[in-house]
Amino acid sequence: MNVSYDPLYLFIGGEWISSQGRATAPVLNPATEVVIGQVPLATSADLEHALAVAQRGFEQWRATVPAERAKVLKRASALILERVSHIAEQMTLEEGKPIAEAVDEVTRAAEYFEWFAESARRIDGRVVPANRPGVLQMVKRQAIGPVAAFTPWNFPAITPARKLSAALAAGCSVILKPGEESPSTALALARALDDAGLPKGVLQVVFGVPDQVSSQLIASPIIRKVTFTGSVPIGRLLSARAAEGVKPITLELGGHGPVLVFDDADIERAAVEGVANRFRGTGQVCISSTRFLIQRGAYDRFVQRFVAATQALRVGDGLKPDTQVGPLANARQLAKMEELVADAVAKGAQVLAGGESLPGPGFFFAPTVLADVPMDARVMHEEPFGPIAILMPFDKLADGLREANRLPYGLSAYAFTRDARTAIDVADGLEAGMIGINQYRIVATELPFGGFKESGHGSEGGIEGIEHYLTHKFVSQI
Known part of the structure; x- marks a missing residue:
């Protein structure tokens, strides 16, 4: 079966940035050990640019009404389903899993965007009766801010989809760093979101030396939330880095x-x-x-x-x-x-x-x-x-x-x-x-995904999935 591999880019500020002038890492087909592509590695300047753009994107996206956010996510879901065969082939080329499994994964990734599109329309608050006359007490739930999301190579569609769909539904902007060994699949999701009308700058996709990327992104005051799927040792490291900035982190780590x-x-x-x-x-x-x-x-x-x-x-x-x-x-x-x-x-x-x-x-x-x-x-x-x-x-x-x-x-x-x-x-x-x-x-899609003990904390998917991207604000008004 002759399948070509897509060119690889960084995606920052709505621009597809090639490897020109940047270091690259080879992408291998694990079934043949043949190099099929070169993924560009973001420089420190690229990451600073991504952070600045994510801040501007957040200011625009959080002001977008939930119904409009939902429309973008639904259009992205539809585009992913239209492209399921191509995206699945890219996944199998770079990650190796059987094509039937890849098709199933891409299909379920689309379902997450569909599910959280509806969740965007259901972010509500509450009015709490006051114990003083003439006082209005409200609890509002609002987007927490720009998110740094780190995903591994083993599920290159569904893991980014869980994070992106919930964060975007909540009104957050996202800088996504997928695994460098399976980059094309995540870029295909970004392409669908871009084609669906996601405003430029709301989503950035970067690749790079993992330790350098995570340390720079998490240390930035622009990032307000971190989410990571991967190994227990790296989860501990990123958790410590997030703690230095008192930033909440969702961790989905290993199991046995x-x-x-x-x-x-x-x-x-x-x-x-x-x-x-x-x-x-x-x-x-x-x-x-x-x-x-x-x-x-x-x-x-x-x-x-x-x-x-x-x-x-x-x-x-x-x-x-x-x-x-x-x-x-x-x-x-x-x-x-x-x-x-x-x-x-x-x-x-x-x-x-x-x-x-x-x-x-x-x-x-x-x-x-x-x-x-x-x-x-x-x-x-x-x-x-x-x-x-x-x-x-x-x-x-x-x-x-x-x-x-x-x-x-x-x-x-x-x-x-x-x-x-x-x-x-x-x-x-x-x-x-x-x-x-x-x-x-x-x-x-409708159920929480996550564990406890050293397998992490927090859940993705279901009604629980969007909560980690929201913050609660109490307003008391006379």
Whole structure:
């Protein structure tokens, strides 16, 4: 399949700025390891320009009535859907995920703009009865100000869409820094917003050396809100930088999703759908199920079905329509998978499927199933963020919950049981921001997305998603 890669730019003040006169970073197709583009890296002057423009854009956009903001977001949603095939191809070229997954992601990104377009029209306040005659007391909710948004490479459409749609609906301007390894997808969203009539300067898209960009943007007094999706260590760093300016920050960080499968569960469904969930996005999904905890009476049946379904997966270039698992996004991820498996095996783990890199060009690693993994193995503590599944038995509910909650992560968790009492107890006992009972698909536009503990704080999506971009103002009038 011959697909061309779009030129790459910075987008500042409504202008598409080429790489001329700027350093660049190569963009690779992870299925071939061929360089397909050069992404321009913003200079310090570019970032200062973006900040100044974002301030002017905010002053204009916050004064735009909600109905007009909603129209722009709805037009952008429609344009993204019109362009879904092209944007999905760009995503697969630069990030590697199977084209069907890319189409689904772009479609859901459009849904966020549609959802928050309606939310823009529903930002309200309240009148509070006063305890003195002749006094009018009001609480108003207003846009917090220019936002610095940082997104990773693994979901280059839906993650920026969650942040952009909510912030723009609230009346904020945004400087977006996507991952440099998958830049074209985010630029396609910006193109749709620009074509939809978003005023120049309300959205800027910049790329650069991550540490330099984040330190300069967050330190600026112009930025009033920070939002970040990525790793726990970087989340800690950006949180500290935001704290220096007493700026609120939303963090969506890593996970190590446990799945509790009880003896009475539909074992076939839990196993087959578990394989699909675990290896979706080549396992580079923060809410993926990673640790499958199976009650001992169902353990052998689950393992047999899970391993068979894993071995049946088709691995290949994401542009091929029959591919189910694409390459890892970069060489770093491939090396990490090799290290985690080697460490687990050296400490006594059993490899039931996969366990090795695949020959030929591209960052391919076989979908891998590990059992009998000792507690001192790295993979039992570190988020794999790749195609590795861990299977382990447990006896009683309390044992399963203890292991599920052992790690400092609290993003996603899952459970399979036919018993209503068990389902209630598990939902109450699991320490996670998002929980699926008898299903793995837990993300929807109208629902909050986020976790707690070291998986971050704050939610995106749903009615909660816009709150982080609003501030409350109390007005008392005589």
